[in-house]
Amino acid sequence: MNLRAWLALLAALGVAWLAARAARRRAAGTAGGRRFFASPFAGLGVGVLAFFAVVAVAAPVVAPFQPDRQLDIIELVNRGPSWAHPLGTDLYSRDMWSRLVYGARVSLGIGALAMAVALTLGAAVGAAAGYFRRATDVVLMRLVDVGLAMPRLFLLIVAAAVWQHVSLGALILILGVTGWFGTSRLVRAEVLTLRERDFVTAARALGARPGWIIFRHVLPNVASPLLVSAALGIGNVMLTEAALSFLGIGVRPPTASWGNMIADGAGQIVAAPWTTLFPGLAIALVVMALNATGDALRDALAARPSSYEEET
Amino acid sequence: MTEPLLRVRDLRTYFVTERGSGTARAVDGVSFELYPGETLGIVGESGSGKTVTSLSVLRLIPEPPGHIRPGSYIEFEGRNLLTLAPAELRAIRGNQIAMVFQEPMTSLNPVFTVGDQIAEAAIIHQGLSRKAARARAIEMLTLVGMPDPAERVDHYPHQLSGGMRQRVMIAMALVCHPKVLIADEPTTALDVTIQAQILELLERLQRELGMAIMLITHDLGVVAGTADRVVVMYAGQVVETATTPELFARPRHPYTEGLLAAVPRVDTPREQLRAIPGSVPAATEWPAGCRFHPRCPYAWDKCRTSEPPLLDAGAGHQARCWLVSEPGRRSAPA
Numbered sequence: 001m002n003l004r005a006w007l008a009l010l011a012a013l014g015v016a017w018l019a020a021r022a023a024r025r026r027a028a029g030t031a032g033g034r035r036f037f038a039s040p041f042a043g044l045g046v047g048v049l050a051f052f053a054v055v056a057v058a059a060p061v062v063a064p065f066q067p068d069r070q071l072d073i074i075e076l077v078n079r080g081p082s083w084a085h086p087l088g089t090d091l092y093s094r095d096m097w098s099r100l101v102y103g104a105r106v107s108l109g110i111g112a113l114a115m116a117v118a119l120t121l122g123a124a125v126g127a128a129a130g131y132f133r134r135a136t137d138v139v140l141m142r143l144v145d146v147g148l149a150m151p152r153l154f155l156l157i158v159a160a161a162v163w164q165h166v167s168l169g170a171l172i173l174i175l176g177v178t179g180w181f182g183t184s185r186l187v188r189a190e191v192l193t194l195r196e197r198d199f200v201t202a203a204r205a206l207g208a209r210p211g212w213i214i215f216r217h218v219l220p221n222v223a224s225p226l227l228v229s230a231a232l233g234i235g236n237v238m239l240t241e242a243a244l245s246f247l248g249i250g251v252r253p254p255t256a257s258w259g260n261m262i263a264d265g266a267g268q269i270v271a272a273p274w275t276t277l278f279p280g281l282a283i284a285l286v287v288m289a290l291n292a293t294g295d296a297l298r299d300a301l302a303a304r305p306s307s308y309e310e311e312t
Numbered sequence: 313m314t315e316p317l318l319r320v321r322d323l324r325t326y327f328v329t330e331r332g333s334g335t336a337r338a339v340d341g342v343s344f345e346l347y348p349g350e351t352l353g354i355v356g357e358s359g360s361g362k363t364v365t366s367l368s369v370l371r372l373i374p375e376p377p378g379h380i381r382p383g384s385y386i387e388f389e390g391r392n393l394l395t396l397a398p399a400e401l402r403a404i405r406g407n408q409i410a411m412v413f414q415e416p417m418t419s420l421n422p423v424f425t426v427g428d429q430i431a432e433a434a435i436i437h438q439g440l441s442r443k444a445a446r447a448r449a450i451e452m453l454t455l456v457g458m459p460d461p462a463e464r465v466d467h468y469p470h471q472l473s474g475g476m477r478q479r480v481m482i483a484m485a486l487v488c489h490p491k492v493l494i495a496d497e498p499t500t501a502l503d504v505t506i507q508a509q510i511l512e513l514l515e516r517l518q519r520e521l522g523m524a525i526m527l528i529t530h531d532l533g534v535v536a537g538t539a540d541r542v543v544v545m546y547a548g549q550v551v552e553t554a555t556t557p558e559l560f561a562r563p564r565h566p567y568t569e570g571l572l573a574a575v576p577r578v579d580t581p582r583e584q585l586r587a588i589p590g591s592v593p594a595a596t597e598w599p600a601g602c603r604f605h606p607r608c609p610y611a612w613d614k615c616r617t618s619e620p621p622l623l624d625a626g627a628g629h630q631a632r633c634w635l636v637s638e639p640g641r642r643s644a645p646a
Contacts, residue, residue, distance in 0.1 A: 196374075198419040205370055205413075206406035206433045206484070216432075220423045 005064035005097075012062055016051035036300035045292035048285055056104040065095040067102035068254035078272035088274040090264055096278055103256040103279065108286070110172055110257070111238040115230050117176025118237075122183025123226065127214050129184070130191025141188070147181040153243065160249035171250060175237055186229055190222045224301035231294030235287035242283055258283050316345035317524050318369070318388050318409075318492055324381035325361075325368045329596060336595035338364040338378075340548035346492065351518065351525040353539030353556070355532060355571070359592040361548040362528045363414075366494050369393065369526075370405055388492070406433040410485035414497040416477035420469035426453075426480045427465035433487045452483035457513060475506035479513065486517060493518075494526045499534060511538055532575050536560060544568050547592060547603035550622065554629040564631035566608045602633070610641055 023046055027033025036042055055062050065071065076093040079085060087096035129140040159174050160166050166174070194200060195218065203213050238258075244250030245259025246266070253260055258279040265275030325339040339361040346352050356362045367373050368380055371393065386393040388409065393401065410433070413419040420429060430452050431445030440448060446465065453461035456479040469477055478498060485493060495514065499507035515538060518525055527539055535542055535556065542559045544552040544567065552565040563569045570588035590607045593599060599606055605615040614634055623636035635642055 198413055198415055199421040201372055202411070202413055202419045202481075202484075203421075203432070204372055204405070205411040207402040207404070207436050208406075208432070209402065209436075212436070216424075217421050221421070223423075 002064055005062065008058070008062040012051060012054045012058065015054045016047050019050040019054075020047035032300045036296045039292070039296035039299055041292035042296035045289040045296070048289035049293065052104050052108060052282075052286055055101050056108050059101045059105055063095075063098035063101040065098040067099045067256045068094060069098075070094060078268060078275070080272070080274055087278045088272065090261075090272070090275045091268060092264075096261075096275065099256040099261055100258070100278060100282055103258045103261055104282070106168070106251055106255060106257040107238055107241060107259070107283070110168070110175065110241050110251075111234040113172045114175035114179060114237045114241075115234045117173060118179035118183055118233065119226060119230055120180075121177065122180035123187050123219060123222070125180065126184035126187025126189075127191050127219055127222075130188040131195055131210065131214050131218060137188075140184070144181045144184055147178070150178075152178050152240070156240075156244055157247070157249060160244070165252065166249065168251065168255075171241070171244075175240060179233065179237060179240075183226070183229055183233070186225060187219075187222055190225060191218055194218050194221050224297075228294050228298040228301065231290055231297055235290040235294075238283060238287060314347060317348045318346040318386070318526075320344050320365075320369070321385035321387070323365065323368055323384045323386065325364050325373055325378060325384075326381060327378045327595075328376065330377070334596035337548055337598065338595050339368060340598070342545070342548070342550055344543050344550060344553065346524050346526055348491070348524055349518070349522055350540045351515075351527055351538055353535035353542040354526065354528045354545060355530065355535055355542060356545035357530060357592050359595065360545040361595075362530075362545050363496055365545070366411070366496050366526065366528050369494060370409060370411060371401060372411075403437070406485075406490070407437040407488045408490055409492040409494065410488070410490040412478075412481050412485045412493065412495040412498045415501055416474055416481050417469075417501065419481055420477060422469055425466050425468055426472065429469075430465075430480060430483045430487055433484065437488050448487060449483075452487050453480075455486070455517070456480075456483045457509075458483075474502050475509065478502060478506075478510055482510070482513065482517070486521065486523075489521055490523060492524050492526065494528070496528045497530070498527075500529070500531070507534070514538070532571055544571070547598050548595060549603065549632060551604065551633070552629075552631040553622075554625075554627075558627060558629050562629070564625045564629060564636055565604075565633045566610055566635070567604050568631075570607075604633075610635060612641065 020043055024037050024043060027037055071089065071093045073093050076085070076089045078091055079089045081088045085095050085097065087100060089095055090099070125140050125144070129137040155178055156174060163170065200213060200217055203217050208216070241250055241257065242259030242262065245257050246263045248260075248263060251257035251260050253264070261279035262276050265272065265279070269276050321343050323339055323342045324337070327336040327338055329336055342361070342365055344352070354362045354365065364373065364378075368384075369386055371380070373380065380394055384394055388404065393404065396404070420426070427446055427449040430449040431440065434440045434448050435445050450461045450465050453464055458464050458476060458479050464472070464476075469480070472480065478501075482498070493514075498514070499510050502510060511534060514525060514527075517523075527534070529535060539556050541555050542553065543550050544559070544565065546567050552559065552563070552568045554564075559568065560572065563572055567588070570586075573586045574588065576585055588607055593603070593606070600619075601617050602608070602611070602615040602620055605611040608615065620632050620634045622630045622632050624630055625636050
């Protein structure tokens with residue numbers, strides 16, 4: 001690893017630190033923001049997420065090598081951490097740090113995009129079920145019951161087997177489409193109480209259509225629980241992606257994802273523990289950061305009315 | 313007299329209660345008319361059916377459990393609102409007939425600015441652009457007497473006081489210049505000085521915009537100051553209707569009498585407040601005969617067995633009481 005790559009790593013750390021500090025400074029202006037950062041690990045969580053986000057976005061700058069380049073198949077196989085290769089090299093003499101950096105793109109990207117798909121579906125189904133009630137509710141919620149009862153991993157394995165090769169886009173869709181059931185229940189429960197609120201009746205008295213009421217009056221009020229569930233959900237999607245890739249049906253090699261890096265290293269876990277340890281650590285770090293952020297968000301958004309007043 | 317703008321005929325709104333304990337006949341055969349430009353007060357205790365009546369006019373009753381019985385008829389400009397298709401009904405809601413709700417605290421959406429919410433009806437019904445809608449919102453805030461309208465337009469509901477929120481609610485309702493404004497206890501949640509301001513505002517806006525107001529309230533003081541005519545409701549029915557001066561001078565129904573007697577006055581010597589004994593019975597089982605007879609000081613056998621119709625007492629004054637046909641009974645309370 002050359003000087004440029006070390007500097008890039010330092011820069012990424014610096015940017016992440018600055019981002020976390022800026023977030024904290026901005027948040028200090030509102031009561032909700034102060035509550036958010038009152039959680040002991042909220043700042044750390046934001047920092048970790050910011051670091052990996054920066055690394056993922058700036059991967060070509062941060063990574064010293066191409067992620068799938070076999071550097072030297074004689075000399076650099078399963079080498080431990082060194083100044084040149086801070087996380088070591090793997091069985092195919094590829095630089096682990098470079099793979100981790102590019103893997104962040106794939107793993108975080110899949111997590112975020114699949115969660116976006118799941119949130120959209122879950123919000124739409126939950127809002128429709130909760131707002132229209134009656135037959136719509138019964139049909140949609142029984143569908144959700146079925147979805148929740150279906151073992152997700154099994155479903156994914158079947159999908160992977162049927163299509164042989166699952167592209168990244170398809171993987172995101174599959175993870176999203178199988179991941180919205182819990183969200184829809186959450187949204188439905190919120191909508192059931194919101195639809196009885198006076199401002200919804202007031203909107204109906206204004207002549208608003210059901211769609212207008214759902215999108216303008218109901219869903220914006222569900223935003224905060226949805227945000228919390230998304231933060232916690234991304235971690236879950238990432239773990240599933242890692243499990244799938246580990247099983248060899250997720251992200252296809254040579255594209256690096258944290259999951260298939262672990263899979264690649266599993267064979268020599270004793271001889272070259274760094275090939276599994278570092279991607280595993282990365283997953284654990286990000287998931288823990290997401291959970292800390294999600295918990296802090298939940299605490300911050302729980303007591304909303306008083307936070308409103310202090311904004312004035 | 314001119315044609316009525318809104319004609320309610322034999323409105324029956326029932327609620328099916330859970331666990332089969334019966335049907336709550338919240339509104340049970342209500343009829344009245346609203347004429348252009350007038351203020352009609354609808355008065356009654358809690359549980360008398362006045363709010364359900366007002367919600368029924370715009371078909372805002374939650375269904376289920378509620379439903380408006382067939383045979384009910386609400387005519388607005390020659391059309392029966394109860395048989396309109398949803399899209400036709402939406403074209404009337406907020407545009408021709410608008411509503412101001414009782415609770416300005418909860419009737420505004422907490423996540424949008426008041427400007428957004430005032431402009432909403434104009435965006436829905438007139439397809440205004442965002443920019444035009446904002447200008448209209450500021451104009452409406454000026455109309456309802458909000459200080460600093462250009463600044464307040466970007467405020468959220470929680471940043472306003474109760475009185476200001478009710479002004480916002482009124483601005484929301486009036487943005488499309490409706491012909492009918494239904495105000496359901498618009499001042500109940502406000503303190504007395506603000507109440508007076510809001511009522512004055514409604515009166516001024518009525519003069520300026522020429523709309524008819526249906527003012528629902530339990531406060532006879534509010535009615536005396538603002539309404540041209542009054543409909544008194546009890547147990548889901550209209551029990552008395554008259555012009556305001558006539559009703560206050562010569563109440564014909566013992567219930568109205570009781571309501572008037574229960575109002576504390578500042579111009580008479582202090583005495584104990586008089587209340588009507590008992591409370592409104594449950595809507596699932598209205599008493600047989602006259603629905604007021606268990607609480608009525610004049611009730612006799614006839615009242616317990618046969619229900620009086622609305623009897624004409626002259627000069628547009630009607631009361632649902634046998635005393636109208638047998639005034640002699642009044643002198644000897646049982």
